[in-house]
Amino acid sequence: GAVVSQHPSRVICKSGTSVKIECRSLDFQATTMFWYRQFPKQSLMLMATSNEGSKATYEQGVEKDKFLINHASLTLSTLTVTSAHPEDSSFYICSALPVETQYFGPGTRLLVL
Amino acid sequence: TQLLEQSPQFLSIQEGENLTVYCNSSSVFSSLQWYRQEPGEGPVLLVTVVTGGEVKKLKRLTFQFGDARKDSSLHITAAQPGDTGLYLCAGWGGGGADGLTFGKGTHLIIQP
Numbered sequence: 001g002a003v004v005s006q007h008p009s010r011v012i013c014k015s016g017t018s019v020k021i022e023c024r025s026l027d028f029q030a031t032t033m034f035w036y037r038q039f040p041k042q043s044l045m046l047m048a049t050s051n052e053g054s055k056a057t058y059e060q061g062v063e064k065d066k067f068l069i070n071h072a073s074l075t076l077s078t079l080t081v082t083s084a085h086p087e088d089s090s091f092y093i094c095s096a097l098p099v100e101t102q103y104f105g106p107g108t109r110l111l112v113l
Numbered sequence: 114t115q116l117l118e119q120s121p122q123f124l125s126i127q128e129g130e131n132l133t134v135y136c137n138s139s140s141v142f143s144s145l146q147w148y149r150q151e152p153g154e155g156p157v158l159l160v161t162v163v164t165g166g167e168v169k170k171l172k173r174l175t176f177q178f179g180d181a182r183k184d185s186s187l188h189i190t191a192a193q194p195g196d197t198g199l200y201l202c203a204g205w206g207g208g209g210a211d212g213l214t215f216g217k218g219t220h221l222i223i224q225p
């Protein structure tokens with residue numbers, strides 16, 4: 001299957017700082033990538049759709065000024081959590097859509113102290 | 114808003130038993146995917162079902178897509194401890210910019 005990578009795999013930061021997470025499609029081009037968040041023992045919740053060359057679209061209840069998404073190329077999307085707070089601690093997962101099926105990255109564990 | 118109801122949420126059975134996980138919705142999906150996720154890792158695709166009534170088999174796992182493309186099931190035969198994990202169903206609306214709608218997941222534990 002298609003390969004999607006994420007970096008970093010885990011990050012610990014202080015409250016109030018910003019954290020950038022990268023999502024790369026390694027063996028295909030993706031005009032669309034997706035960002036999900038997963039809290040412990042829960043399922044994945046779609047946060048936003050990242051569109052190459054245009055603005056991301058956010059799901060209801062997700063603050064676009066807090067979760068900045070940049071899809072600068074066909075193989076890279078970044079999610080920046082700005083002014084992170086402890087409640088932002090979660091598992092962030094990206095996915096890309098080569099054809100009809102989404103392939104997921106390995107996830108980024110964010111812990112905000 | 115499309116919703117997927119997945120059941121059961123938790124299941125613990127003995128090795129060798131059979132089990133079925135259900136995924137139901139009032140909405141029609143273009144396709145439905147089943148994923149398995151290990152702790153601290155991203156979901157790994159098991160199967161995609163596209164056609165109503167479709168049945169796909171993956172060794173001891175049998176996946177079925179409902180005729181109306183609103184529901185799906187995952188059946189595991191003779192479960193093994195290695196099957197332990199979080200199983201997620203996810204529906205895709207069909208648009209190129211559509212994210213997946215996930216069920217709440219089924220935490221499966223197979224006891225030796």
